[in-house]
Amino acid sequence: MRIVVVGAGPAGMAAARTAADAGAEVTMVDSEPEAGGQYLRGRARFSHAGVTHLKNTEAWLVEGNTLHLRGPAQLRFDALVIATGAYDRPLPFPGWDGPGVITAGAAQALAKQGVTLAERVIVTGTGPFLLPVATALQDLGATLVGVYEASSPTRWLREAKAITANRHKIGELAGYRKVLPRLETRTAVIAKHGDRVTVAKLDSRWRPVSHRTVHADLVCVGYGFLPRTDLLPDARRTNDFYDVDERQRTSVENVYAAGEVTGIGGADLAEAEGVVAGAAAAGLNPPAKAVEAVRKGRLFAQALARAHAVQPGWQTWPAPDTTVCRCEKVRLEDLTGATSMRELKLTSRVAMGRCQGRICARNAAELTGVPFDGQRRVIAVPIPLGELAALPEEKKS
Amino acid sequence: MQPDVVVMGAGIIGAACAQALRARGLGVLVVDRHGPASGTSAAGEGNVLVSDKEPGPELGLALASRDLWPELALDAEWEEKGGLVVATTSGAVVPLQSFAAAQRAAGVDACEITAADALAREPHLNPEITAAVHYLQDAQLNPVKATRTLLRGIEVRRTEVSATDGRSVTTPEGVISCGAVVNATGPWARNFGVNVLPRRGVVLVTTPIPGKIRHKVYDADYVGAVASGDADLQTSGVVESTQAGTVLIGSSRQRKGFDDTIESKVLKALARKAIAMFPMLTNVPVMRAYGGFRPYAPDHLPIIGEDPRTPGLWHATGHEGAGVGLAPATGRLLAQLLTGENPLVDPHPFRVDRPEVMV
Numbered sequence: 001m002r003i004v005v006v007g008a009g010p011a012g013m014a015a016a017r018t019a020a021d022a023g024a025e026v027t028m029v030d031s032e033p034e035a036g037g038q039y040l041r042g043r044a045r046f047s048h049a050g051v052t053h054l055k056n057t058e059a060w061l062v063e064g065n066t067l068h069l070r071g072p073a074q075l076r077f078d079a080l081v082i083a084t085g086a087y088d089r090p091l092p093f094p095g096w097d098g099p100g101v102i103t104a105g106a107a108q109a110l111a112k113q114g115v116t117l118a119e120r121v122i123v124t125g126t127g128p129f130l131l132p133v134a135t136a137l138q139d140l141g142a143t144l145v146g147v148y149e150a151s152s153p154t155r156w157l158r159e160a161k162a163i164t165a166n167r168h169k170i171g172e173l174a175g176y177r178k179v180l181p182r183l184e185t186r187t188a189v190i191a192k193h194g195d196r197v198t199v200a201k202l203d204s205r206w207r208p209v210s211h212r213t214v215h216a217d218l219v220c221v222g223y224g225f226l227p228r229t230d231l232l233p234d235a236r237r238t239n240d241f242y243d244v245d246e247r248q249r250t251s252v253e254n255v256y257a258a259g260e261v262t263g264i265g266g267a268d269l270a271e272a273e274g275v276v277a278g279a280a281a282a283g284l285n286p287p288a289k290a291v292e293a294v295r296k297g298r299l300f301a302q303a304l305a306r307a308h309a310v311q312p313g314w315q316t317w318p319a320p321d322t323t324v325c326r327c328e329k330v331r332l333e334d335l336t337g338a339t340s341m342r343e344l345k346l347t348s349r350v351a352m353g354r355c356q357g358r359i360c361a362r363n364a365a366e367l368t369g370v371p372f373d374g375q376r377r378v379i380a381v382p383i384p385l386g387e388l389a390a391l392p393e394e395k396k397s
Numbered sequence: 398m399q400p401d402v403v404v405m406g407a408g409i410i411g412a413a414c415a416q417a418l419r420a421r422g423l424g425v426l427v428v429d430r431h432g433p434a435s436g437t438s439a440a441g442e443g444n445v446l447v448s449d450k451e452p453g454p455e456l457g458l459a460l461a462s463r464d465l466w467p468e469l470a471l472d473a474e475w476e477e478k479g480g481l482v483v484a485t486t487s488g489a490v491v492p493l494q495s496f497a498a499a500q501r502a503a504g505v506d507a508c509e510i511t512a513a514d515a516l517a518r519e520p521h522l523n524p525e526i527t528a529a530v531h532y533l534q535d536a537q538l539n540p541v542k543a544t545r546t547l548l549r550g551i552e553v554r555r556t557e558v559s560a561t562d563g564r565s566v567t568t569p570e571g572v573i574s575c576g577a578v579v580n581a582t583g584p585w586a587r588n589f590g591v592n593v594l595p596r597r598g599v600v601l602v603t604t605p606i607p608g609k610i611r612h613k614v615y616d617a618d619y620v621g622a623v624a625s626g627d628a629d630l631q632t633s634g635v636v637e638s639t640q641a642g643t644v645l646i647g648s649s650r651q652r653k654g655f656d657d658t659i660e661s662k663v664l665k666a667l668a669r670k671a672i673a674m675f676p677m678l679t680n681v682p683v684m685r686a687y688g689g690f691r692p693y694a695p696d697h698l699p700i701i702g703e704d705p706r707t708p709g710l711w712h713a714t715g716h717e718g719a720g721v722g723l724a725p726a727t728g729r730l731l732a733q734l735l736t737g738e739n740p741l742v743d744p745h746p747f748r749v750d751r752p753e754v755m756v
Contacts, residue, residue, distance in 0.1 A: 063661050234658075328641065337545070339432035339555070342439055346541035349641060354604060356685055378659040382604060382682035385646075388668035389679070391661050 001025065003281050004067050004075050006059050006231060007083035009037020010267040011259025013046055014274025015081045015281070020050030022282035027075055029054045029067070031381075037085055038105060039267045041112045060380045062231055065254065072387045079254050079281035082232060082242070083274060086225035086260035088125075091314045092332075092363060095192035096221065097323040104133045104222030111136035118218035122197060124148040124189040125222035127264075127308040128169075131176035131183075133220060138179055145216045147179055148187040148199065150206055150223070150314075155307040162303030165296040169266070189219050190317045206313030223310050226362060227261045230380035240362075240372070247286060248277035256281050265301030272297055315367055324367065325360040327353020335364060341373040354382075400426035402735070403566050404579040405558050405589070408438040409540055409721050410713050411581030412547035413728030416469075418579075419551055421736050426573065427553045428566065434544035437583045437720060440689020442600065442637065442645050443540040444613065445722040448480040448532035449620050451496065452503035454746035455698060455719070458726045460504055461741055463534050465725035473543035474640055480535030481519060481612040482619075484528040485673060493617040497530045506533040521609055521677045528617075535613055537637070540721050547724075561589060563709025577735060579711045584655075584690040586714035590707070591700050591749065592756040593715050595690035597651040599663050601671075603681045605642030613637040614674060619648065628652040630663060634670030636678075644681065646671045648718070652693070659686055691718045699723060700754055701730055701747040711735060712749055 001024040005016045008030035016028040028035075028046075033055050035046035046053060054069075061068040067075045088103040090096060100118070104125055110117060111133070121142045123134045126149060134147045156163070163170065173180075190208055191198035195215045200208035227241050236243040236251035241263050248256045258277040259270035272293035276286040318324065320333040328349040338344035341351075341361070350364045351357025356377055357364075365372035404415045407429035415425045429435065445466055450456040467475060484493045497507040508531045515529035516522055556568040565574045580586055584595040619633040628651070635647040649663050664686065672678050694700055694715035704710040713731050716723050726741060733740045749755065 061659070061661060063659075068661060340435050342435060343433060343541055343545075346434070346439055346539065347545065352641065352643075354684065378686050379683060382684045384680050384682050385601075385603070385668045385672055386679035388601075388661075388664045388683060389672050391665040 001079070001282060002027075002077050003079045003081065003278075004029065004077040005081040005083060005278075006067070007037065007085055007259065008032065008035035008044070008046065008053065009083060009085050009259060009270065010039055011270040011274035011277070012037065012081070012083035013044060014271045015083055015256075015258050015278035016051045017048050018275045018278030019081070019282040020048055022279060022284050024050070024282040026051045027054060028052070029057050029059050029069065029075070031056065031058045038109065041109060058381045059231060060383050061378070062255070070381070070383060070387065072391050074392070077254070079256065081256045081258060081277045081281055082250070082261055083257070083259045083270075083277075084228040084231060084261055086227045086264060087358065088222045089224050089226050089310075089362065090221045090359065091223045091310070091317065092322055092324050093190045093192070093317040094319050094322050097326050098192065100195070100217055101192060101219045101221060104130060104220045107218075107220040108133045108136055111140055114140070116140050117142065119143055120145050120195075120216040121218045121220065122146050122148065122189060122214070122216045123220045123222075125224075126150045126310065127222070127224055127304065129222060131173070131179060133222070134179040134182065135176050137220070144179060144182045145214055146187070146199065147183045148189060149183060149185045150188045150202055150311070151308050152186050152204060156303070159303035159307060162299040166300040169300060189221070192219055202313065204311070206311035207316055224308060225260060225264050226358070229261055230377045233376040233378060246291070247280035248273055249280065263298065263301045264304060265297045269294065269297030269301060312366070318367075324364050325350040325353065327355050332367060335368050338368060338370055341365060341370055344368060344370050398424070399574050400424045401576045402426075402579060403428060403573055403575045404581055405561070405566065406581035406583060407433045407544065407548065407553050408436055408581065408583055409434065409544050409547075409724045410583065410716060410727055411579070412544045413724035414579050414581055414713050414731050415551050415728075416547040417728035417732035418735065421732050423736075425551055426575070427548065427551055428556050428558060428568065429553060430555070430557045432555055433548055433553060434541040437689050437691060438540045438544055440598070440687060441540065441718060441721060442647065443538045443543070443721055445536040445538060446480060446613070446719065447500075447505050447534045448482055448507070448530075451620070452499050454743065455723070456500070456503055456505070457742050458699065458723050458730070459719065461726035462723050463536070465729065466536065466538070469547065469725055470538045470543050472546050474539040475536065476538070476640065477536045478637070479612050480532035481515060481614045482530045482532065482617050483515060483522070483526045483614065483674065484617045485523070485526055487527050489617045490528040493528050493530060496620065507531075508533070519611060519614060521675050522614065523674055523676055537613065538721065543721070561710060563704070563707045577709045577711060579713055579731065581713045583714055583720070584692040586692060586712065587756065589710070589712075590704060590756060591712050591714065592754050593692045593694055593700070594652060595655055596693035596717065597649070597653055597656070597688060598647065598691055598718065599649045599659065599667065599686055599688040601646040601664065601667055601683045602685045602687070603644040603646070603678070604684050606638075606644060606681060607642030609677070610636060610638040610644055610675065616670065616674060622648070622650055625650070630666070632663070632666040632670060634674045636671050636674055644678070655690060657688055659688065692720070693717050695753040696751065699727060699747050700749055701727055702734060702744060702749045704749050706755075715754070
């Protein structure tokens with residue numbers, strides 16, 4: 001039984017370990033030099049009997065029971081586990097494409113490497129992820145001007161069931177107590193010009209109701225996460241996250257998904273999903289403890305998605321000349337009159353550049369009202385033509 | 398108010414038909430499942446080519462279209478970039494040159510140039526080429542913008558037609574009565590009684606390398622691949638850049654229904670042929686691949702005219718991979734036939750009543 005796991009974050013590592021312990025021959029593929037994913041970033045020290053860890057390796061296409069890797073190289077599998085995680089979603093505002101604005105995830109990654117980024121920093125966005133980012137920056141000596149949460153904390157009052165099932169999540173907040181005095185809710189950065197940053201108070205739909213100017217060198221932006229689902233464009237998805245059943249199976253035969261590609265719920269949920277996926281992929285019944293952890297974690301993930309859902313009022317932040325797509329320099333006013341994503345792309349070039357819409361497509365869809373089509377990319381990472389030309393000849397069956 | 402004509406399909410052909418009918422004073426309603434240019438039209442490179450057509454009725458239609466496009470494509474990134482067809486083997490020299498000579502006799506601007514001339518025009522071209530022909534009329538446009546330009550002032554309704562009798566169309570919202578119906582549904586035209594099949598094509602798109610490739614450059618074996626009816630995979634090297642600096646790499650042809658799975662063997666074949674023409678592409682990354690379905694008629698000729706079995710039902714489809722290039726003349730021809738004007742080209746070769754076409 002050959003099992004391939006893509007991604008070496010909490011979900012991928014758990015899936016690889018579980019499948020190997022069940023006797024499968026496991027290969028874990030990851031694009032980073034060390035295991036850990038965004039969450040542990042090289043601090044995982046992964047080593048497990050029965051798991052071959054392919055580092056610095058990018059996967060770019062799933063074709064039948066073959067995973068194509070950069071090189072080119074191919075891995076045949078009996079079961080595949082996709083645990084490729086998610087990346088931050090920025091929202092555009094005047095100045096977001098200029099110097100001194102990065103995603104919250106990028107800020108955290110740099111902070112974990114001990115890089116001091118700036119003196120005066122702001123973290124703006126929505127969701128509990130803002131707190132560890134702010135904490136990491138403060139620990140490195142930055143002056144935290146503010147942590148701005150666009151949503152209202154009262155939204156969590158409706159989520160008693162999810163909170164009761166996940167009390168440990170409340171405990172995690174204690175670790176961020178140093179930054180809580182800087183936290184302002186219903187607040188967001190809506191413009192930045194040089195070090196002058198416009199901070200607005202928002203109504204419940206995120207429309208600005210008042211604003212003030214503060215000074216900062218760096219603004220870190222994170223409005224939730226978008227799943228990295230490029231490897232399996234044909235799998236059924238909801239709101240772009242893979243649909244999975246109770247065994248973490250996707251709609252594609254022999255392909256499982258675990259972690260943030262199925263929904264955002266934190267590292268512990270990702271790990272539990274990895275255990276379930278690894279066991280199921282190896283043909284075992286998933287351990288009851290992991291199944292229960294997934295059930296509880298999903299309650300939290302769903303509550304999180306509701307409480308921190310991006311509200312449409314953000315669409316009033318950009319000006320007509322604000323960049324929406326950085327790769328192709330497409331401005332808000334360039335997005336006109338399309339009825340489909342494809343038409344929008346081909347008339348404005350939004351989402352046609354290097355990032356292939358990973359950053360901007362969702363925002364462009366919401367700004368124009370065209371249906372977001374889930375971005376069906378058939379090549380998951382850029383690959384030189386020479387590598388494509390060197391693909392092996394097909395075996396005659 | 399009921400429309401004079403309902404055009405089914407808001408691709409480049411449907412849009413050209415609608416525009417030509419409207420220009421003759423008819424009330425036109427365009428219906429489409431997904432909106433303007435959402436199918437085949439947006440899945441190609443936006444080519445307006447005469448270079449790949451042998452003398453005959455399709456070339457006549459292409460030349461007529463080529464004359465009409467410049468004024469119609471004003472807001473559609475029209476670019477008269479020219480085509481460069483190269484032979485890569487010694488055996489391909491004579492066929493390419495005699496093909497070009499026959500085209501010249503039929504009115505195509507086809508200049509034989511030396512390999513050194515070709516390299517002067519395309520400095521990154523493989524110096525091993527054996528012959529080259531420069532086609533000055535070949536051009537390119539943005540097919541989505543062109544479709545939108547043609548549809549300006551015309552109502553486009555998003556709905557799906559389940560049946561038509563030539564005097565009305567049936568949609569989920571009800572029956573729309575009209576004087577005539579045009580079937581411009583491209584590869585889906587078979588649903589309305591003509592033998593059109595989907596022929597799959599895939600295009601690779603590189604990261605931008607502005608200025609490196611200037612023309613549409615393709616291997617002389619392309620013409621043979623276009624004319625083939627083989628169901629198996631056919632590939633031929635076709636390389637060109639866009640105004641954004643990306644390079645588009647084609648072309649592949651496969652008959653496998655509406656299966657849109659990307660296959661690595663197709664990517665491999667396309668990459669090999671592109672590198673054979675432009676070795677410097679070896680290290681250029683491909684950032685996406687896209688595909689579509691060409692509307693393919695078994696005898697490789699467009700179908701333009703009234704269906705003798707269903708008076709009032711007109712067809713404008715079967716343009717295979719040349720719909721963008723053939724659209725304006727197709728629209729005009731159809732409108733002329735429908736209104737009883739003298740046609741701009743002989744309509745007989747495109748008639749519906751062909752043994753391969755009637756199903």
